[in-house]
Amino acid sequence: MEGLPAHSAAGGRTARRRAAEPRSGHVSNRRIVCWRHGQTLWNVEHRFQGHSDIVLDEVGIAQANRAAALLAALRPSMIVSSDLRRAHDTASALGRLTGLDPYTDKDLRERGGGEWEGLTREEIAARWPQEFAAWDAPGGEHVVDVADRVATAVRRWAGELAPGGLLVVASHGAALRLGIARLLGLPEELWSALGGLGNCSWSVLEEGRKGWRLLEHNAGTLPEPVHSDDIPEAAEDRP
Template structure:
């Protein structure tokens, strides 16, 4: 066996349901999100994770804690796993964003938000930093956010930025699995766990 990373997106929030851009806003899980986190924890516990690390935002941290309680692991916190910052878009619905910033909406680039390249790099650097602490057969669960995880995974795989849209989004409490190989990291599984539930994310609208 070799090192693996399970990239787990947080459970549902009210802002997910309302299609509001959350970004760095610290929005809690709703009742459905709490149930999703418990279900995901029961499934992922069978993988016997050896370490859990979470974004510092409560929707991700509470999702991670649900798993930590089952497997008896403490949850570490790393703010580098935060969601992509949305600037003035945070708290607004996609319709409101499209009406006020039509050109930026098409590109999904908030004028004062965090560029996708910066998000991809900070998340991938953090993933590698935590993976370096694992034993050769360790399994790390990273609990984070839809856009942050998708972009970080693309960077971990070494995909050029023009191909990043080819990787679809992550549903609430869905996960992807990365494994370290002789030639770098590879994607074993993507957006598993909660299909066919819809993907509601701060990621691009088509996700």
């Protein structure tokens, strides 16, 4: 189960490069890969991890290495991860293959679980039946706060990319799902329509004239070139 100041990463390197803003009306084609960390023992035991700093298990390490080999083929421009070890170690597997040192950002942490952290679903349901039904942990973070926190951090890092650049964000299941929903501009009542991410799976977003759009979700293979049936963005702008 599942913070960054304006120009620096908490506990990590400082982003010094600021890409020039694209011209008005120009599509930058910047992309973001939102990559969930590999498996941990608490994932297997269905324990709420939240901000608890749980490491990858052997399966999770293998997952990270296997996924990194695929994502390296996309030639990322920048890698940033949550400061929690399960996400940072996942990002480091990609960093070793690409020569990029991952930045860290505490604003990419998982949703804080309050009193639920370390407990199984069964334990939570038995002790807090009403809160469990609403998935609202006592002392934990509200989903809107998590969505805003993660989306703001991702936008900030994406702003460092040159046009055509690719950012890989290694983070956590709930944090990424909520952040993606906010980046897509989905109303809160539709957030649950966006399914979760499996361990070491990823979603791909691309920036267009009208904001971010979802190209792939919960993928475990490289994006394949397809003949899209989307309406061209220029046509979408017509009245």
